[in-house]
Amino acid sequence: MSARARNSCNLIEASILSKWTTASIPAQTGKTVILTGANSGIGYHTSLELARAGARVLLACRNQSKGEAALAQIHQQMPGAQVELALLDLASLASIRQFAANFLARGEKLDLLINNAGVMAFPQRRTTGDGFEAQFGTNHLGHFALTALLFPALLQAAAQSLELPRVLTVSSIAHKRGRMHFDDLQFTQQYNPWAAYQQSKLANLLFTWELNRRIHAGGLYVRAIAAHPGVAATNLFQSGPGEGRPGLRARVMRHLIGLVGQPEAQGALPVLYAATAPEVEDGGYYGPDRFFEFRGSPVRVTAESHAVDAAAAARLWQISEQLTGVKFVAL
Numbered sequence: 622m623s624a625r626a627r628n629s630c631n632l633i634e635a636s637i638l639s640k641w642t643t644a645s646i647p648a649q650t651g652k653t654v655i656l657t658g659a660n661s662g663i664g665y666h667t668s669l670e671l672a673r674a675g676a677r678v679l680l681a682c683r684n685q686s687k688g689e690a691a692l693a694q695i696h697q698q699m700p701g702a703q704v705e706l707a708l709l710d711l712a713s714l715a716s717i718r719q720f721a722a723n724f725l726a727r728g729e730k731l732d733l734l735i736n737n738a739g740v741m742a743f744p745q746r747r748t749t750g751d752g753f754e755a756q757f758g759t760n761h762l763g764h765f766a767l768t769a770l771l772f773p774a775l776l777q778a779a780a781q782s783l784e785l786p787r788v789l790t791v792s793s794i795a796h797k798r799g800r801m802h803f804d805d806l807q808f809t810q811q812y813n814p815w816a817a818y819q820q821s822k823l824a825n826l827l828f829t830w831e832l833n834r835r836i837h838a839g840g841l842y843v844r845a846i847a848a849h850p851g852v853a854a855t856n857l858f859q860s861g862p863g864e865g866r867p868g869l870r871a872r873v874m875r876h877l878i879g880l881v882g883q884p885e886a887q888g889a890l891p892v893l894y895a896a897t898a899p900e901v902e903d904g905g906y907y908g909p910d911r912f913f914e915f916r917g918s919p920v921r922v923t924a925e926s927h928a929v930d931a932a933a934a935a936r937l938w939q940i941s942e943q944l945t946g947v948k949f950v951a952l
């Protein structure tokens with residue numbers, strides 16, 4: 622195909638994708654989904670729409686009462702929705718192990734794992750229960766361990782279902798300014814809240830593509846995909862950078878983010894697209910199509926070149942195995 626013809630195809634594809642809405646979600650009946658950080662923001666809206674499409678959704682939340690509130694809200698909108706709550710704290714390897722063990726003990730397949738939960742730019746450095754810097758520990762290491770421990774259930778889905786199971790990890794445009802601080806991944810020497818967040822979101826992408834490479838090398842039938850929501854006015858901004866600054870300042874920040882970004886439900890669209898659209902490709906990365914990917918409809922987007930650095934991805938994988946003590950079966 623000539624470059625010109627390919628360009629036309631891309632434009633046609635982009636215009637088709639730009640019309641993508643929650644009404645485009647194919648039926649998800651018979652699928653089991655685990656979604657981290659499901660009680661709030663992007664995770665809540667993604668859970669709601671997947672449940673509406675017929676999936677059985679396990680809301681993986683760290684806070685029981687917030688999880689119950691989300692569950693009740695979904696049931697209120699959709700009586701009969703197949704949603705349940707399970708406690709998962711990604712800042713604790715013990716909690717991750719317990720959560721995965723409980724799920725595997727059910728003997729069920731897992732069709733879709735959405736690694737969505739996240740924390741952002743705490744003003745002061747803090748650590749997880751295992752002593753990892755909180756953003757690297759929660760956003761990357763926690764999801765690395767969770768995916769590895771649940772991998773047998775994804776392989777089970779690969780053996781039982783016609784559609785390939787997916788691991789979808791939620792990154793951010795923040796990855797663009799990120800770099801892997803391999804000399805001090807935990808920011809013990811000089812903590813910078815935004816550099817730590819950017820690194821964790823870059824790690825989400827490096828993880829996705831290393832996972833994709835290993836899946837292909839192993840001839841396995843699981844898909845690794847990434848997405849980002851653009852900019853959406855969620856709790857992320859208050860619980861992270863707004864922490865300790867309640868009141869007017871937090872409200873102004875949320876308002877400003879609302880102006881440049883988009884509502885939470887719209888932010889969930891690229892995640893829903895990457896999670897469900899049949900045309901999504903292995904190793905694909907999806908985000909909004911407008912205003913520097915801040916907002917808009919889901920399209921395939923391009924990550925910065927440092928996010929596709931295979932050597933860095935392999936190095937991060939090895940370090941993640943060492944730090945978490947968790948390895949993937951079959952990879």
Ligand SMILES: NC(=O)c1ccc[n+]([C@@H]2O[C@H](COP(=O)([O-])OP(=O)(O)OC[C@H]3O[C@@H](n4cnc5c(N)ncnc54)[C@H](OP(=O)(O)O)[C@@H]3O)[C@@H](O)[C@H]2O)c1
Nearest residue numbers: 658661662663683710711712738739793852853855856857
């Ligand atoms: N909003 C944006 O503009 C934006 C932009 C780019 C990327 N993202 C990404 O989108 C994802 C979702 O964020 P959001 O914007 O929807 O923010 P949010 O509303 O604050 O949701 C974050 C979710 O993660 C959960 N969480 C945090 N730490 C956890 C832990 N240790 N264990 C389990 N769950 C934990 C939170 O639980 P609690 O409610 O208990 O705190 C909450 O449910 C994140 O990965 C974020 O990096 C967001």
